[in-house]
Amino acid sequence: MAKRATNKKKTQTKKSPVKSAAKTKKKTAVSRKSSRKGYSKKDLDHFRNIILEQKKEIMEEIATLRESIMDTSTGEYTGENSSYSIHMADQGGEQMEREITFMFASREGKYLRYLEDALQRIENNEYGFCRDCGTLIEKERLEAVPIAQQCFDCKTKRSKSK
Numbered sequence: 001m002a003k004r005a006t007n008k009k010k011t012q013t014k015k016s017p018v019k020s021a022a023k024t025k026k027k028t029a030v031s032r033k034s035s036r037k038g039y040s041k042k043d044l045d046h047f048r049n050i051i052l053e054q055k056k057e058i059m060e061e062i063a064t065l066r067e068s069i070m071d072t073s074t075g076e077y078t079g080e081n082s083s084y085s086i087h088m089a090d091q092g093g094e095q096m097e098r099e100i101t102f103m104f105a106s107r108e109g110k111y112l113r114y115l116e117d118a119l120q121r122i123e124n125n126e127y128g129f130c131r132d133c134g135t136l137i138e139k140e141r142l143e144a145v146p147i148a149q150q151c152f153d154c155k156t157k158r159s160k161s162k
Ligand SMILES: [Zn+2]
Pocket: 130, 131, 132, 133, 134, 135, 150, 151, 152, 153, 154, 155
């Protein structure tokens, strides 16, 4: 009669694998930068044009500068500034190197790099934000100083603390 009485329930309700529920969607993981409301594409194009225009001017300035310190016929530096009148033993890579070094050591060269950085920020949709407080930098300020990375408030704060 009680034949099957000892037959304990072994199957303790196996947990059915809940795979679908394990996939928790994490939308918030995406970088916040892109979600910040920046300047519109139209504005960014506007800023890009200003930067490209400045870049053109700088490039011309650098070309003029280079000519003024280098005799283009001989390829030697002839400027009055003695530090640039270097006797070139090897005309070639070394000269090219010096030119590049000079270019980036100059004020114009530095500014050129800032312009390049600004263009890069436009491409990355990071342009126009204050790197200190994160707010959008005033349009008027960016038009005047397209390479600005700080809003006016932070800029004045920083220069005061220095
Ligand atoms: Zn700021």
